[in-house]
Amino acid sequence: MSKSLLSVLCFTLALGGALGYSSVTAAETAGETPTAQAAQAAGEKISINEATAEQLSAAMNGVGLKKAQAIVSYREQYGPFTAVEQLKEVPGIGNSLIERNAGRLKL
Secondary structure: OHHHHHHHHHHHHHHHHHHHHHHHHHHHHOOOOHHHHHHHHOOOOEEOOOOOHHHHHHHOOOOOHHHHHHHHHHHHHHOOOOOHHHHHHOOOOOHHHHHHHHHHEEO
């Protein structure tokens, strides 16, 4: 009986180590540090004038990489945003999306 308990314990430790490693690798692949992910999880606001498309898509509810890239492209073409509500001018971004994410965004 103790041999099977030891096997389960070893398997659990191995699985936990593999999961921990993959989460760090995913953060590095996305170009974010674990600290940046922790800040987003803590509820800190993200700057629509400084964030990358990957950071915007990770922080905003209902925004994938394509919409986030549209935000960055708009910003590069027309300059920095002067108000969060100005996101409505970006194709594919509407009032409800801005309202849903208002607490997550800053200039």
